[in-house]
Amino acid sequence: MTKRFGSSVAVDSLDLKIAAGTYCCLLGPSGCGKTTSLRMLAGHERQSSGDILLDNSEVSGLPPAKRGTAMMFQSYALFPHLSCLDNVAFSLRMRGVGKAERHAKAREMLRLVELEALADRLPAQLSGGQQQRVALARALVTNPSTLLLDEPLSALDPFLRGRVRAELKRFQRELGISFVHVTHSQDEALALADLVVLMKDGRIEQQGTPFEVFDAPRTAFAARFMGGHNVIALPANGLVAVRTDRTALRPAGQGVVRATVRGVEYTGTGFAVALAGPAGEEWQALVGEAALRERPLEPGEQVGLGWDEQDLRYLADGA
Numbered sequence: 073m074t075k076r077f078g079s080s081v082a083v084d085s086l087d088l089k090i091a092a093g094t095y096c097c098l099l100g101p102s103g104c105g106k107t108t109s110l111r112m113l114a115g116h117e118r119q120s121s122g123d124i125l126l127d128n129s130e131v132s133g134l135p136p137a138k139r140g141t142a143m144m145f146q147s148y149a150l151f152p153h154l155s156c157l158d159n160v161a162f163s164l165r166m167r168g169v170g171k172a173e174r175h176a177k178a179r180e181m182l183r184l185v186e187l188e189a190l191a192d193r194l195p196a197q198l199s200g201g202q203q204q205r206v207a208l209a210r211a212l213v214t215n216p217s218t219l220l221l222d223e224p225l226s227a228l229d230p231f232l233r234g235r236v237r238a239e240l241k242r243f244q245r246e247l248g249i250s251f252v253h254v255t256h257s258q259d260e261a262l263a264l265a266d267l268v269v270l271m272k273d274g275r276i277e278q279q280g281t282p283f284e285v286f287d288a289p290r291t292a293f294a295a296r297f298m299g300g301h302n303v304i305a306l307p308a309n310g311l312v313a314v315r316t317d318r319t320a321l322r323p324a325g326q327g328v329v330r331a332t333v334r335g336v337e338y339t340g341t342g343f344a345v346a347l348a349g350p351a352g353e354e355w356q357a358l359v360g361e362a363a364l365r366e367r368p369l370e371p372g373e374q375v376g377l378g379w380d381e382q383d384l385r386y387l388a389d390g391a
């Protein structure tokens with residue numbers, strides 16, 4: 073599908089197949105077209121061209137409520153004057169479902185997210201994580217085959233983000249439905265997704281399992297965006313990527329390229345050594361505690377960088 077706004081192309085011939093029951097993360101920098109893609113799946117935005125098939129039927133002509141998708145909105149989109157139960161039951165009420173039936177279904181959803189005991193509370197009487205779970209229950213109450221989530225964790229503090237992230241994954245597994253989750257956080261995508269779809273300028277840059285996309289970036293953009301890689305121009309090979317945990321520090325004059333130590337940071341499990349290449353490139357090497365104790369490094373010191381040949385990834389835009 074393609075989406076144009078006037079003369080600008082927000083989503084450019086996106087061609088993606090998501091198998092049923094997949095946790096898919098649309099990942100990429102601000103403005104790459106993630107939210108627009110999600111809104112087209114939901115039916116909140118009409119594509120300029122292309123087709124959207126859900127369970128093998130074309131849904132482009134259908135309104136959001138008839139697609140079999142549901143959108144999980146941020147917790148701050150809960151109605152403040154409605155109890156949790158009525159918030160969860162809301163979309164059933166809009167569909168004309170009777171009170172007894174919609175309350176029973178809403179209670180079932182609240183039980184799923186372990187909030188049944190708080191059904192009568194207002195959103196303001198809940199913690200941030202609990203509100204997020206109500207938002208999830210509200211989205212799931214219509215039995216969607218696909219749940220669409222737009223940055224669902226971004227409003228949470230780091231501790232809660234980790235907890236709610238684990239819960240999202242658990243719910244997706246238990247329900248067995250597809251989740252399409254928009255995020256700009258590579259950590260989030262790596263932790264959650266079965267299928268990572270990395271986007272750039274409205275197009276898919278790379279897709280695959282978290283391991284495939286992280287460990288074998290195809291382009292310099294993918295290597296830099298996923299992080300944990302040094303992108304290095306080698307005269308004989310063009311641009312290559314080497315993981316920072318596979319980049320070895322050797323004495324000056326040895327190794328494949330030379331670099332200057334800019335600083336050493338303790339990470340808790342080891343040290344991150346910041347390095348500058350000959351042309352000012354910013355590189356990094358992760359070094360274990362024992363190795364650094366054996367051979368301390370000082371800012372300004374010259375080192376060589378080396379790696380195993382098998383750890384080199386040749387980048388498509390580096391030839």
Ligand SMILES: Nc1ncnc2c1ncn2[C@@H]1O[C@H](COP(=O)(O)OP(=O)(O)OP(=O)(O)O)[C@@H](O)[C@H]1O
Pocket residue numbers: 077081082100101102103104105106107108109256
């Ligand atoms: N209603 C609109 N009218 C015009 N341009 C739009 C509209 N909505 C989005 N765009 C443009 O389309 C492009 C993609 O936007 P989109 O919101 O999909 O990106 P995103 O990847 O979700 O970014 P972010 O992470 O910042 O939310 C951007 O250049 C944006 O400015």
